[in-house]
Amino acid sequence: MNFREWKLPAYNDSQNDFETVRNILLSTWLDTYSKIIPSEELKAYLNISCSNEKLEELLKDKFTKGIIAEVNGKPVGWLRTNINQTEKKIYINQLYVLKEYQGKGIGKKLIKIAKEKALKNNFNKIWLGVMSENLPSVNWYKSLGFIFEEEIPFTMINTTVNHLFGWKEITK
Ligand SMILES: CC(C)(COP(=O)(O)OP(=O)(O)OC[C@H]1O[C@@H](n2cnc3c(N)ncnc32)[C@H](O)[C@@H]1OP(=O)(O)O)[C@@H](O)C(=O)NCCC(=O)NCCS
Numbered sequence: 001m002n003f004r005e006w007k008l009p010a011y012n013d014s015q016n017d018f019e020t021v022r023n024i025l026l027s028t029w030l031d032t033y034s035k036i037i038p039s040e041e042l043k044a045y046l047n048i049s050c051s052n053e054k055l056e057e058l059l060k061d062k063f064t065k066g067i068i069a070e071v072n073g074k075p076v077g078w079l080r081t082n083i084n085q086t087e088k089k090i091y092i093n094q095l096y097v098l099k100e101y102q103g104k105g106i107g108k109k110l111i112k113i114a115k116e117k118a119l120k121n122n123f124n125k126i127w128l129g130v131m132s133e134n135l136p137s138v139n140w141y142k143s144l145g146f147i148f149e150e151e152i153p154f155t156m157i158n159t160t161v162n163h164l165f166g167w168k169e170i171t172k
Contacts, residue, residue, distance in 0.1 A: 001071055003069050006021065018052055018055045028098060067113055069110060076097060080093045089123070091126075095111070129165045132161070132162040148164040
């Protein structure tokens, strides 16, 4: 298992990290959300939110970090964190592990990487949002000590779903 920061795709790169991120998101979104949100909307939202231009903007933003998890050289997981300068909080924006690789400890290791980033920046909590209907993940986060206090609606193209927002206290 290997964890590395994503990088800007070069013209002659055999591995394009923007493609890798989109592939992981498409696969996990369809597996996880298609019972809740129509597949066409998920695909449309991916195209809007993960265009090359958007991803390049995120990659160049010093408050955003992206980590790709690999198993035997195959990209299988993705973590994106962001430090919100206004709120003075660190967020996990995206955490996804391909279905065949779930339950093998990869998600926990990615959370540990987010925790290390948070501690390095002197935060004592990590924040995140999770779709309320995504019960396996809500329960997974709860099992790791996340506390959800707020539920906020979010509209993806045409479908509105609730998101639970919460945090976990972190210590060294
Ligand atoms: C949620 C997700 C990131 C977790 O990553 P993962 O690699 O599957 O999780 P891990 O293998 O690291 O978790 C391992 C631990 O969680 C436990 N666990 C797994 N699923 C659980 C659940 N639904 N409820 C409680 N505990 C759970 C395991 O028993 C294991 O415990 P242990 O370490 O004590 O043995 C991953 O399953 C995923 O990508 N899911 C689909 C997409 C998604 O919903 N992402 C979150 C969007 S906000």
